[in-house]
Amino acid sequence: MKTVCFLSSILFSLISIMANSQKLTTYVNPFVGTKNMGHTFPGATAPFGMVQLSPETNQVPYAMDGKYNPETYRYCSGYQYDDKTIFGFSHTHFSGVGHSDLGDFLVMPTIGKLNLEPGTTEQPGSGYHSRFSKNTEKASPGFYQVFLDDYGIKAELTSSERVGFHRYTFPKSSASHIILDLMSNIYNYDAKNVWTFVRIEDNQTVTGYRETTGWARTRKVFFAMKFSKPFKNYGRKRYEKVEYNGFYRKFNENENFPEFAGRQIRAYFDFDTNEHEQILVKFALSPTSTSGALKNLEAEIPHWDFDKTKKETEAKWEKELSKIEVETLNENDKRTFYTAMYHTMMSPILYQDVDGKYLDIDQNIHNAKDFTNYTIFSLWDTYRALHPLYNIIQQKRNNDFVKSMLSHARHSVHKALPIWSHYANENWCMIGYHAVSVLADAVAKNTTDADLKTMLNASVTSSNLKYYDGIGEYLTYGYVPEDKSSSSVSKTLEYAYDDWCIAQIAEKLGDEKTKSEYLKRSENYKNVYNPKSGFMHPKLSDGTFKTAFDPMDTHGQGFIEGNAFNYGLYVPQNVPEMIKMMGGKNKFSEHLDQIFTTEIADKYIEKNEDITRDGIIGNYVHGNEPGHHIPYLYNWTNDAWKTQEKVRMIMRKMYSDGEDGLCGNDDAGQMSAWYVFSALGFYPVLPGSDEYQFGSPLVKSAKINLENGKTLNIKTENQSEKNVYVSKIFVNGKEIKNHILKHSDIANGGEIVYVMDRKK
């Protein structure tokens, strides 16, 4: 049936041409990952924007009957795709994080009798929340809209970097309200709200701030809010028990009194509206002050033209997305790809005012002089592929991320780089001191102009913080003893890798002493290898290995969010040595096979929020980070074709363009960055080096438009769904046989050609 084939080929070409003229933003589906445990959100944000304005579909308490409420975890981003209710639109969200916080400043339009109680999903109509129809919900980069059925209000959201922009289309009503719920939180518990301060500056302008204690223990967010028309009436209700009010018997502070403060406050603003009348709200954030928020508001959105802001933000996204122009086997892949790219730009977020002022970890306000300050560094996740991706397509920003981390270290009482930091707080989440990897990667790829000595000093200090997570013991024993500090093998492996990174910085600086010291430390992984078990194995402080060892278990076996089978392979700095140690290439290849084929039992994963069945292939856990390099490890065996096969399989099984298109938390973009790299056919197994490992591209072709004006063209021959094997790779016409792509070959522009084959 050659004719059909020919016709379908023409048809596909036509679609491709049409597709080419189509904006890349149209390929982004912000709902990807909003179902199950992707923990993304569908709301409106500019690339790396401070404001991430998104609907909350539930109000989940942190604890129920005094016990941790597991539902909390499902609502890390405030949104679940299958929910039928919306409680309002708040301005800060983590994207794809496995723990949560934020959810500041929930705004909700309603009509009718004022109800300041949120109500519950179980009882629709029980509070200010509204039911909505899924078919009215639309989301695209920088835009979200939904119709609130309970009130007949169309809600549209867009955003600049620091200012959320709401457009509510009301029905005719003499009782239209916009509620500002200052109690609403993600990870919500009674004491989370520390203090709230609000001023009604005039009948269209509100300013204030809120302090919370959550994952960020000492957190402040300032705001300035402007309405497009004057409210006719306003008020607030204070919910906490007030022992002493502070105001000397004077006011009815509940209504039309222009300042209020307290711990638990909800405010409302009343309007008369005509049929289809639009009320717009601009809502600016600031890390430093209400005056900063007002400045941000005026600088970024001085007008009331919602569509203008929407277009501008779409254009910003288009610009960022067009840094990689891909052609794919089908439209779904293109959507998956650009949504992944989109999700790599949801954090770190901008964290400074337009005038350069920002808050740092010392809780003091500083002026950013030679950089732009960012926050949200989920480093245990993101050093792996996200920051390496930035070193290709966000070099300028990654330099700012590096400098933001150095600022953090400068102002840290520990003088240490961030571990997992957000909003001028360190939450110490997970293990390792992986900021050093980000620094080393930027050094290796020559994308930072930060002072090398400063980088090295901060790295060395971070690596010697004895009270942090077994480092003291690591320094004493050369490994973290399990009886001294749990998750000891994971820690030892990651510290050893991080130490290798520090050695790279030292090398660049020409500091041979530090380099050699840290290269030595980087070999500490050897200290936890047990030749008897054949695994990286928890070791005790007496030098013996833990007995009763189960390499499949993720709990109490020396690992965290992984097991000896998969996490035990974390020696990116010296894969050949690890393979040798573990019995050579063939045995290692078999070990890898086992990972992908040995079905992990439920009992091993049921207590682990971060590992769900969706993200597992055999015992390979793609839904979590420690194994992200694993499929690429075949490259060091005689079975590189398995890397190609596995990465193509993982891309197919673990990603899609649907709301369930992420198999686990996107982890601040790391999962998506893995996809972007893998789809292009290579992956940074060893951040801090200038090398990538070739895998198997999913794209048909790609053009990477670099910030230096150069272009890297990625081409495939014989690319198809089934042709997952790469028979040959040419870089700038030269065949590459060692599976290695050098960063210079990207940075200088040029061409990669993959010759695909159905056979290995």
Place this chain on the structure above:
Amino acid sequence: MKTVCFLSSILFSLISIMANSQKLTTYVNPFVGTKNMGHTFPGATAPFGMVQLSPETNQVPYAMDGKYNPETYRYCSGYQYDDKTIFGFSHTHFSGVGHSDLGDFLVMPTIGKLNLEPGTTEQPGSGYHSRFSKNTEKASPGFYQVFLDDYGIKAELTSSERVGFHRYTFPKSSASHIILDLMSNIYNYDAKNVWTFVRIEDNQTVTGYRETTGWARTRKVFFAMKFSKPFKNYGRKRYEKVEYNGFYRKFNENENFPEFAGRQIRAYFDFDTNEHEQILVKFALSPTSTSGALKNLEAEIPHWDFDKTKKETEAKWEKELSKIEVETLNENDKRTFYTAMYHTMMSPILYQDVDGKYLDIDQNIHNAKDFTNYTIFSLWDTYRALHPLYNIIQQKRNNDFVKSMLSHARHSVHKALPIWSHYANENWCMIGYHAVSVLADAVAKNTTDADLKTMLNASVTSSNLKYYDGIGEYLTYGYVPEDKSSSSVSKTLEYAYDDWCIAQIAEKLGDEKTKSEYLKRSENYKNVYNPKSGFMHPKLSDGTFKTAFDPMDTHGQGFIEGNAFNYGLYVPQNVPEMIKMMGGKNKFSEHLDQIFTTEIADKYIEKNEDITRDGIIGNYVHGNEPGHHIPYLYNWTNDAWKTQEKVRMIMRKMYSDGEDGLCGNDDAGQMSAWYVFSALGFYPVLPGSDEYQFGSPLVKSAKINLENGKTLNIKTENQSEKNVYVSKIFVNGKEIKNHILKHSDIANGGEIVYVMDRKK
């Protein structure tokens, strides 16, 4: 017995000569007012200093068994003279205020087994507090010392403007501690502590801040603390229930972990000490940031020389006190006089960092450009005599106070001047908008270079703040109707006076329209005069006067902290008209007599914290402000001699140099300012005018050294204890018969001679 007389005269002269060589600071007894309800404190402070470092002798909860604890009122300044225990030394205190707050950063040295519980006075030894012997307690301007019996520790305190300086002399101990209690408060209740953040910067340096909600509802104080020697160990205990800690399972935060945060925290620092070893602590405050506090610390006390700071602060006090050099009938009077002067300089307090940064009412940080920012404005009290006194001896500072108030107005959401403000908060205490009086007085006395138009605008706005305390009704009805707003007569009278002040500013500006409008408003006092009762009388909104009226009662009769008898005479702007209205000079004089002779029944005062028997003569309440002008009103009758008699009597009965030397709250210095003026022989009955009313001097002579370099010499002839009547007054040689002293006669320097007589 002429010889005896002669000898005693020589002796007295000798004493006087000796006295002249004695420093004025030696005449200050900081314990004056610390017994009963003076609400002063004995601790160390620089003139108008931000740090007021003083012992806390009790820890009184705001409520007991859910009910307001009246003991709270006794401890407004944290100290009661008769107490036998000290809980520590904290850095902020109100001086003589009738409500309280503050008490930040309590530092207490102890030895032995660490005990972080304060314990109770009822159980000595039950906590970290210590017993002490009164005879070890010494206080002088800028210095306080005491011996802590329970620990054998000598505690000495001094202070610069922004830095408290502690010197603790320890016994030999391997368990010496310095406790930093971040929970301790004055007006202490559970939710008062909002948040606390602390960093151990190095083994001698601690920084942090504390937020409280008290009388100042949204209050932050930042600190930097330096120890003279490294602590060997440190830690903290967190007392509140912690639902979620924010730190990811990592640390023992209780010991040697260098940052902590929470709502209820006590910290400790451990030392080894040798016998008599001194450990010094410098403790800086800042309204803006910990970096501000560190700057303040380094700028003001860069050394460890406690005695140097003590001397410098003493010299600052000497300089301020020497602005009035008096000779008195006896040494006690001199002590009373200089202690009164001292107490006029405890507030307003400096409220900006050394670099000019300060926090204002909008909770934003601002830069003071052409002024120095101050806080603590107890204006219902202090406009009467304290600010007028500043317009003589603290002109530059009063100009700063005016500008601080204008800054407040500029940043206030109400655009209004302060009512009773402290620490970037408005507590709205008492009635009136008396900042306008301070402005008008500065204008009248030509002591401010603030922009007149700005002053007028802020004043007009303040006077039209309809939601504030009956002003809306005042504007509608021309008086505050009692059925709409309580204390209606007091409010009407004070608003009318304040309006007169605004008219004076308008006049100076040449704004005739505003002047005439406000002169008209200033006559509103007439609207509450009831010719039938012969009193200022609460009026209802229907225009009728309240029936069941008791002019002796202070409750529910249209007055606040006063009654119709005394508070009803508050028409300083037009005393002649008031007298005419009330039946003429003779009847008015009788009314005044009645005030001083009609014993007020207990039932009228028992529910009023601010009026105590100590401060009452008949029905004249000197212990509270509304009557402070009353003794001077005789000047407008035919019985001016009674003014002279009464003011001398009041000075004798209501003031002394002992700890019980104040008959009521010093009210941020107003009581003391009354004394300073009256002792000099004149009083500003009408602040906002350039006139003073002559009374009867208590001093023998005085020399007022003005900031313009000129000198006003006050002399008396025939001055004695019994010669209380003034037969003649000469100002610059010219006899004054109308009882009026013009401000120009002070400001230009010159001479006042009082000729005293035993007979009226």
